[in-house]
Amino acid sequence: MEMxxxxxxxxxxxxxxxxxxxxxxxGAVLTLYDALYKVDFKHILAKxxxxxxxxxxxxxxxxxxxxxVIATSGPGATNLVTGIATAYMDSIPLVAITGQVAVxxxxxDSFQEADMxxxxxxxxxxxxxxxxxxxxxxxxxxxxxxxxxxxxxPVVVDIAKDVFAALIDYHYPKEVKLRGYQPLYEGDMExxxxxxxxxSVARKPLxxxxxxxxxxxxxxxxxxxxxxxxxxxxxxLMGLGSIAFDHPQYLGMVxxxxxxxxxxxxxxCDLMLGIGVRFDDRVTGVLSEFAPKAKIIHFDIDPAExxxxxxxxxxxxxxxxxxxxxLSGRVQDVSDELKEHVRAWTDRIRLWQQEKPLTYKQxxxxxxxxxxxxxxNQLTQGDxxxxxxxxxxxxxxxxxxxxxxxxSFLTSGGLGTxxxxxxxxxxxxxxxxxxxxxxxxxxxxxMMNCQELATAADYNFPVKILILNNxxxxxxxxxxxxxxxxxxxxxxxxxxxxxFVKLAEAMGVRGLRVTKPADLSSMLEEAWATxxPVVVDIxxxxxxxxxxxxxxxxxxxxxxxxxGDE
Amino acid sequence: MKHTLAVxxxxxxxxxxxxxxxxxxxxxxxxxxxxxxxxxxxxxxxxIVVEGNEMEQEQVVNQLSKLVDVIKISDLTxxxxxxxxxxxxxxxxxxxxxxxxxxxxxxxxxxxxxVNRETMVIELSGDGTKIDALCQxxxxxxxxxxxxxxxxxxxxxxxxxxxxx
Numbered sequence: 001m002e003m004x005x006x007x008x009x010x011x012x013x014x015x016x017x018x019x020x021x022x023x024x025x026x027g028a029v030l031t032l033y034d035a036l037y038k039v040d041f042k043h044i045l046a047k048x049x050x051x052x053x054x055x056x057x058x059x060x061x062x063x064x065x066x067x068x069v070i071a072t073s074g075p076g077a078t079n080l081v082t083g084i085a086t087a088y089m090d091s092i093p094l095v096a097i098t099g100q101v102a103v104x105x106x107x108x109d110s111f112q113e114a115d116m117x118x119x120x121x122x123x124x125x126x127x128x129x130x131x132x133x134x135x136x137x138x139x140x141x142x143x144x145x146x147x148x149x150x151x152x153x154p155v156v157v158d159i160a161k162d163v164f165a166a167l168i169d170y171h172y173p174k175e176v177k178l179r180g181y182q183p184l185y186e187g188d189m190e191x192x193x194x195x196x197x198x199x200s201v202a203r204k205p206l207x208x209x210x211x212x213x214x215x216x217x218x219x220x221x222x223x224x225x226x227x228x229x230x231x232x233x234x235x236x237l238m239g240l241g242s243i244a245f246d247h248p249q250y251l252g253m254v255x256x257x258x259x260x261x262x263x264x265x266x267x268x269c270d271l272m273l274g275i276g277v278r279f280d281d282r283v284t285g286v287l288s289e290f291a292p293k294a295k296i297i298h299f300d301i302d303p304a305e306x307x308x309x310x311x312x313x314x315x316x317x318x319x320x321x322x323x324x325x326x327l328s329g330r331v332q333d334v335s336d337e338l339k340e341h342v343r344a345w346t347d348r349i350r351l352w353q354q355e356k357p358l359t360y361k362q363x364x365x366x367x368x369x370x371x372x373x374x375x376x377n378q379l380t381q382g383d384x385x386x387x388x389x390x391x392x393x394x395x396x397x398x399x400x401x402x403x404x405x406x407x408s409f410l411t412s413g414g415l416g417t418x419x420x421x422x423x424x425x426x427x428x429x430x431x432x433x434x435x436x437x438x439x440x441x442x443x444x445x446x447m448m449n450c451q452e453l454a455t456a457a458d459y460n461f462p463v464k465i466l467i468l469n470n471x472x473x474x475x476x477x478x479x480x481x482x483x484x485x486x487x488x489x490x491x492x493x494x495x496x497x498x499x500f501v502k503l504a505e506a507m508g509v510r511g512l513r514v515t516k517p518a519d520l521s522s523m524l525e526e527a528w529a530t531x532x533p534v535v536v537d538i539x540x541x542x543x544x545x546x547x548x549x550x551x552x553x554x555x556x557x558x559x560x561x562x563x564g565d566e
Numbered sequence: 567m568k569h570t571l572a573v574x575x576x577x578x579x580x581x582x583x584x585x586x587x588x589x590x591x592x593x594x595x596x597x598x599x600x601x602x603x604x605x606x607x608x609x610x611x612x613x614i615v616v617e618g619n620e621m622e623q624e625q626v627v628n629q630l631s632k633l634v635d636v637i638k639i640s641d642l643t644x645x646x647x648x649x650x651x652x653x654x655x656x657x658x659x660x661x662x663x664x665x666x667x668x669x670x671x672x673x674x675x676x677x678x679x680x681v682n683r684e685t686m687v688i689e690l691s692g693d694g695t696k697i698d699a700l701c702q703x704x705x706x707x708x709x710x711x712x713x714x715x716x717x718x719x720x721x722x723x724x725x726x727x728x729x730x731x
Contacts, residue, residue, distance in 0.1 A: 117580055118587075121583055122587050122590075122591040125634070127580075128580075129579070129580065179637045180634055180635050180636045303631070304625065311621070
């Protein structure tokens with residue numbers, strides 16, 4: 001069927017079952033936007049390209065589908081860079097369609113020209129520059145396939161302006177032929193047998209889960225394995241939600257702001273099953289001292305993750321959808337035996353849990369941020385889709401919210417992108433209109449993409465936006481207090497003139513404010529009772545630190561404590 | 567330890583960008599890189615010499631393999647292989663010094679590919695140390711004006727091509 005390149009893109013989006021795109025129009029994509037207009041394709045207009053790309057990312061994380069973002073050439077495309085890098089670090093499937101200047105103008109420093117292929121090469125799973133309309137269908141087919149298969153990731157398709165208008169006899173390929181890309185789904189059973197042997201001799205084993213479990217939708221299978229073995233479980237930031245917070249075998253998050261029990265168990269374990277983790281420096285502390293007594297078995301779909309940071313005693317390559325059930329199939333007959341093996345170890349861990357649980361000061365005259373998270377947990381019964389920005393509030397949410405479900409915690413874990421939260425929350429709400437989506441954000445981070453409050457209002461996305469306002473760039477200030485002699489260089493925001501309630505109201509979002517503990521419950525209830533988006537500006541103490549903490553470059557058992565009642 | 571990798575990639579625009587960006591981003595220690603067409607028109611073969619311990623070497627192979635356009639990587643260090651590099655060396659040469667240069671060239675089994683009143687251009691193929699040795703003699707005795715080297719290329723001995731290894 002003959003059609004323009006722009007129409008071919010829309011047909012391809014339909015073939016990929018894309019039901020919404022996030023984007024921002026501009027010169028190089030005029031023809032594409034004209035085609036979107038003619039068929040009334042669902043499009044969310046953010047107020048900034050960075051908002052669009054984070055929204056597409058939030059949509060992808062919440063739904064498991066590929067997020068699609070469109071931007072024009074030059075500045076439109078370069079405004080996507082932070083969002084693409086954010087998605088890349090957390091292995092999120094995105095397809096970014098960017099306009100490029102027309103073929104005859106490429107390479108001449110033309111108006112709004114930027115080399116997106118060059119710029120995005122280190123932060124994409126793959127990228128394309130399309131200069132011929134006949135390449136378009138195969139490129140889009142490959143782009144979606146690459147984004148969503150194997151270890152997912154963002155793919156950029158940069159398309160020259162004249163390609164959108166050129167005519168093509170459109171056929172969408174049924175299959176992808178890529179000699180150099182064959183994701184590995186099923187590993188070999190011999191390795192599973194070796195893992196089983198290690199499991200059966202371990203006396204202090206630990207299961208360590210990460211974002212890979214969420215991404216591969218394997219949390220059900222994980223639960224089976226955990227309950228068959230009786231082994232204790234710890235999680236990375238990205239793994240939160242893949243195991244229920246209140247599961248009796250769960251010890252909490254590990255790493256820089258991990259729980260005492262999780263960090264001590266890591267230090268003492270004799271066998272670690274790392275499942276869908278990449279041993280990031282925020283998890284391991286000083287690398288050479290990480291899990292020093294343990295044999296490490298690394299489960300991952302990406303062979304390049306093995307031996308990247310820690311040396312794996314055994315590697316289990318393949319999709320967790322294959323490897324976790326394969327291992328549980330092997331252990332089910334010896335379930336009672338394994339549980340017996342770890343009885344003493346589990347008792348030891350209970351003592352760590354009782355010795356130093358997570359605590360914070362109670363009964364103060366201030367609204368404590370941890371109390372806000374706990375209150376929201378009660379209100380939503382651990383069932384909301386929780387989105388955060390980056391900083392102290394992110395850690396408090398990770399520690400105190402009782403995640404029950406996979407894909408229910410959306411946060412920029414790898415790149416640590418401030419400004420991510422608000423647009424990502426809107427994307428998540430767009431993908432899951434019936435779910436309760438809650439954003440926790442700092443007073444620093446909200447300002448990085450606060451223009452998207454207008455998007456929330458314009459599309460009436462009913463996101464509850466909770467600003468934990470300490471009038472400070474809290475995480476940086478914490479490090480300045482701890483490691484830079486208390487010189488809070490440019491992190492004190494006191495004396496700023498922004499009124500977040502007025503800011504919200506100006507953009508069409510209801511604004512509420514909480515200044516004292518007595519108002520917290522009623523204000524949150526009011527926010528939840530209000531249809532549509534609501535901003536709650538919650539004033540919290542200005543010099544609170546996130547505890548416990550492993551200082552950068554220290555061992556996991558060298559934790560610092562503070563802030564509790566003791 | 568040095569490893570010589572034969573990397574077969576799709577002959578498409580942007581492949582070299584992807585490979586060089588990866589090497590730079592992951593801070594791999596690359597000694598040389600040489601690319602060219604192969605017996606299959608849609609395949610380019612890149613020979614990469616990488617320096618590093620086993621763990622670093624494994625990362626180079628794994629990360630390069632992840633690139634969509636990389637079809638196959640084989641480590642030629644592990645098999646019997648022929649390894650060569652080509653150099654063109656422009657050396658200062660006068661009427662009086664030419665004969666000495668010709669002697670040196672013969673000893674190294676190099677060849678002279680250009681002569682004029684002030685210079686000679688010498689072509690030598692071999693392993694890197696042989697080229698280094700010739701360059702040292704020429705530089706010290708006569709003075710080198712410029713050098714161009716291709717970087718190492720390598721091919722396994724025996725009937726099995728890299729793509730099937």
